[in-house]
Amino acid sequence: MLPKTLTVGLVQQSCSADRNANLATSLNGIRELAGHGAQLIMLSELHAMPYPCQTENADLFDWAEPIPGPTTEALSAAAKELGVVVVASLFERRAAGLYHNTAAVFERDGAIAGTYRKMHIPDDPGYYEKFYFTPGDLGFTPVDTSVGRLGVLVCWDQWYPEAARLMALAGAELLLYPTAIGWNPHDDEEERQRQWEAWIVIQRAHAIANGLPVAVCNRVGFEPDPSGQTPGAQFWGTSFIVGPQGEWIASAPPDQPATLAVDIDLSRSEPVRRLWPFLRDRRIDAYHGLLKRYLDR
Amino acid sequence: MLPKTLTVGLVQQSCSADRNANLATSLNGIRELAGHGAQLIMLSELHAMPYPCQTENADLFDWAEPIPGPTTEALSAAAKELGVVVVASLFERRAAGLYHNTAAVFERDGAIAGTYRKMHIPDDPGYYEKFYFTPGDLGFTPVDTSVGRLGVLVCWDQWYPEAARLMALAGAELLLYPTAIGWNPHDDEEERQRQWEAWIVIQRAHAIANGLPVAVCNRVGFEPDPSGQTPGAQFWGTSFIVGPQGEWIASAPPDQPATLAVDIDLSRSEPVRRLWPFLRDRRIDAYHGLLKRYLDR
Numbered sequence: 001m002l003p004k005t006l007t008v009g010l011v012q013q014s015c016s017a018d019r020n021a022n023l024a025t026s027l028n029g030i031r032e033l034a035g036h037g038a039q040l041i042m043l044s045e046l047h048a049m050p051y052p053c054q055t056e057n058a059d060l061f062d063w064a065e066p067i068p069g070p071t072t073e074a075l076s077a078a079a080k081e082l083g084v085v086v087v088a089s090l091f092e093r094r095a096a097g098l099y100h101n102t103a104a105v106f107e108r109d110g111a112i113a114g115t116y117r118k119m120h121i122p123d124d125p126g127y128y129e130k131f132y133f134t135p136g137d138l139g140f141t142p143v144d145t146s147v148g149r150l151g152v153l154v155c156w157d158q159w160y161p162e163a164a165r166l167m168a169l170a171g172a173e174l175l176l177y178p179t180a181i182g183w184n185p186h187d188d189e190e191e192r193q194r195q196w197e198a199w200i201v202i203q204r205a206h207a208i209a210n211g212l213p214v215a216v217c218n219r220v221g222f223e224p225d226p227s228g229q230t231p232g233a234q235f236w237g238t239s240f241i242v243g244p245q246g247e248w249i250a251s252a253p254p255d256q257p258a259t260l261a262v263d264i265d266l267s268r269s270e271p272v273r274r275l276w277p278f279l280r281d282r283r284i285d286a287y288h289g290l291l292k293r294y295l296d297r
Numbered sequence: 298m299l300p301k302t303l304t305v306g307l308v309q310q311s312c313s314a315d316r317n318a319n320l321a322t323s324l325n326g327i328r329e330l331a332g333h334g335a336q337l338i339m340l341s342e343l344h345a346m347p348y349p350c351q352t353e354n355a356d357l358f359d360w361a362e363p364i365p366g367p368t369t370e371a372l373s374a375a376a377k378e379l380g381v382v383v384v385a386s387l388f389e390r391r392a393a394g395l396y397h398n399t400a401a402v403f404e405r406d407g408a409i410a411g412t413y414r415k416m417h418i419p420d421d422p423g424y425y426e427k428f429y430f431t432p433g434d435l436g437f438t439p440v441d442t443s444v445g446r447l448g449v450l451v452c453w454d455q456w457y458p459e460a461a462r463l464m465a466l467a468g469a470e471l472l473l474y475p476t477a478i479g480w481n482p483h484d485d486e487e488e489r490q491r492q493w494e495a496w497i498v499i500q501r502a503h504a505i506a507n508g509l510p511v512a513v514c515n516r517v518g519f520e521p522d523p524s525g526q527t528p529g530a531q532f533w534g535t536s537f538i539v540g541p542q543g544e545w546i547a548s549a550p551p552d553q554p555a556t557l558a559v560d561i562d563l564s565r566s567e568p569v570r571r572l573w574p575f576l577r578d579r580r581i582d583a584y585h586g587l588l589k590r591y592l593d594r
Contacts, residue, residue: 120578139583159575161458161506162584170592194542198505201543205502208495209458245491246498278456281417282590286436287459290587293579295467 004267006147006174009038009084010260012239012252014221015050019063023048023071026088027078029259034082036261039108040147042087044219044239045155045180046101049091051219051235055227056131064093067115072104080110085145087152089178091132092117101133103152103178105143114143118154119163126184126230129156140166148173148266151212155179158199158216162290164206168279173266175206179218182235196236196254204246211273213249213264215241220257244272301564303444303471306335306381307557309536309549311518312347316360320345320368323385324375326556331379333558336405337444339384341516341536342452342477343398346388348516348532352524353428361390364412369401377407382442384449386475388429389414398430400449400475402440411440415451416460423481423527426453437463445470445563448509452476455496455513459587461503465576470563472503476515479532493533493551501543508570510546510561512538517554541569 011029015022026047033041046052048071052060065071071090079086085108092102092115101118117136121129140163142149151172157163158177167175181199183192207214220237240251241262252258273279289295308326312319323344330338343349345368349357362368368387376383382405389399389412398415414433418426437460439446448469454460455474464472478496480489504511517534537548538559549555570576586592 119580119583122578124572124574135580140586156578159506159573160579161462161502162579162587165458166584166586166592169586169589171594194544198501198543201498202502202505204495205458205499208499209456246495247491275421276456277421279591281419281453282457282459283416283432284588284590286416287463287588289437289463289466290459291581291584292466293581294576295463297468 002267003265005263005265006040007038007261007263008215008241009033009036009041010215010217010239010252011041011043011047012217012220012237012258012260013044013047014257015047015219015223017050019049023074027074030078030084030086031082033259033261034084038084038261040085040087042176042178042215042217043089044217045089045178046091047089047219051180051223051233052091053128053132054126054223054225054230054233056128061099064091064099066093067102067104068112072112076106076110076112079106079108083108085147087150087176087178089154098134099132100136101129101154103154105145105150105152107145113145116141116143116152116154118157120156120160122156126225126233140170142167142170142172151175153177155181158203161206161209164210168210168212172212173269174212175214177203177216179216180235181218182233185231185234196238200238200240204242207242207244208246209278211244211276211278212269213241213243213266220255244269299564300562302560302562303337304335304558304560305512305538306330306333306338307512307514307536307549308338308340308344309514309517309534309555309557310341310344311554312344312516312520314347316346320371324371327375327381327383328379330556330558331381335381335558337382337384339473339512339514340386340475341514342386342475343388344386344516348477348520348530349388350425350429351423351520351522351527351530353425358396361388361396363390364399364401365409369409373403373407373409376403376405380405382444384447384473384475386451395431396429397433398426398451400451402442402447402449404442410442413438413440413449413451415454417453417457419453423522423530437467439464439467439469448472450474452478455500458503458506461507465507465509469509470566471509472511474500474513476513477532478515479530482528482531493535497535497537501539504539504541505543506575508541508573508575509566510538510540510563517552541566
């Protein structure tokens with residue numbers, strides 16, 4: 001089998017209150033990675049703004065934009081100019097009172113190849129996403145691009161084996177997770193370590209269970225809670241890429257912005273799946289309970 | 298919340314051609330662990346016999362036994378004498394020409410609390426299980442015991458997030474995997490490392506995704522291929538236990554028999570699930586594709 005090498009770039013950035021500056025950082029990162037040969041470039045979750053969900057503030061819906069809109073136009077222009085595929089994460093204004101956490105994929109000619117609306121929406125102290133984001137209604141549908149069929153998911157989706165599996169069953173060649181996850185600064189060191197490891201482990205497991213590479217791009221740095229009610233969020237970076245056996249390929253640091261460009265061989269997935277033919281043996285006759293909330297006795 | 302501590306014991310054993318000696322080793326391990334206070338004791342997959350599936354040999358069906366049968370009687374007597382719950386793994390003869398890879402759970406009074414028939418059946422060189430084992434028809438149903446509701450699965454099931462999820466949705470408090478997995482001695486060191494790590498990572502991920510502890514008991518040691526067609530199997534031991542965040546609790550060595558007794562706190566699962574409420578946010582309206590073999594376009 002001939003190698004099908006794809007150079008994947010990740011822009012791990014920190015975000016300030018200056019939304020124009022954040023977008024400029026994203027665009028600079030794309031430019032830098034394209035200069036290093038990246039063909040597919042992923043940004044972190046909601047990279048163009050401070051993480052809005054530390055408080056429930058209806059004024060912040062002003063930050064949402066239609067797709068297409070000003071931010072997608074800037075990203076589209078960069079994709080076209082540099083000839084790269086870009087996966088970006090946006091606060092989408094679909095209609096008055098209807099907003100989504102949406103990833104958009106830009107083809108290298110600047111066209112929007114497809115979008116994914118975050119399906120699983122978290123809500124816990126400092127991450128009040130259910131206030132802002134209507135759950136996605138586009139399903140788990142990969143986006144076809146010139147660099148492959150991309151299984152784009154977003155952050156909280158990364159804890160759900162169901163999401164990864166559905167993307168793989170729909171032919172995704174690669175899973176991509178724009179992410180914004182961090183520590184509560186009040187948690188002790190052991191709890192931080194457990195959370196950070198669990199986040200790595202479960203995403204490596206999606207690669208293993210499905211025999212495909214996984215790439216994750218997280219934001220990094222401290223962002224205060226504007227309401228002062230929580231101690232803020234320390235986003236833990238550690239953007240990473242693993243291969244189809246879950247094997248470690250590369251990662252970015254936990255504590256500073258970084259760009260990362262890595263070659264992956266998409267053709268390796270098929271021999272791995274021949275060795276570990278998990279898709280062959282799924283018991284689809286016995287999985288109906290997965291469509292239930294709980295299997296009460 | 299009051300701690301609900303459970304002492305879990307694992308018997309990681311190597312197996313010889315002498316089936317009586319293998320069962321004696323299992324029983325000695327149970328006795329030793331009961332002496333160390335274990336309340337729930339798990340044996341490795343098919344612990345009473347050499348791993349039969351390195352060749353396809355119809356004579357080996359003679360090793361299968363009904364349930365109840367001589368082996369379950371010996372295990373039942375041990376469970377009753379020592380007052381422990383035992384999870385054992387058997388080659389079940391259900392009828393002429395109908396055999397299963399079955400785990401049986403013995404209550405501390407010696408009664409059979411329930412059985413689980415391996416649902417996912419592998420088949421790859423040296424692991425010709427599809428020849429021997431009819432796929433299970435009991436579904437993913439946990440077994441209720443005096444020490445809790447046990448999500449018993451077997452070996453190849455460990456690669457399927459679906460199996461772990463279904464057990465969790467049915468109320469399992471703990472996942473248990475009797476296992477027989479090893480290296481092909483012809484594989485190079487890097488491939489061995491990838492396989493071994495992947496096996497650990499995906500089972501830790503089941504703990505994380507479902508917020509419950511996971512225990513795995515693997516066999517250990519080299520077993521030759523009686524047909525001489527393959528280089529045999531080097532079972533990699535490394536039986537282990539992780540908590541509900543996938544955090545490492547304890548493990549046995551990769552290269553020698555061992556018994557392991559570990560305290561786990563079953564009451565920790567609920568605070569972990571409150572912190573990470575994955576069950577709350579599952580998109581059961583959008584998971585129907587999980588019942589398909591593949592989502593062809």
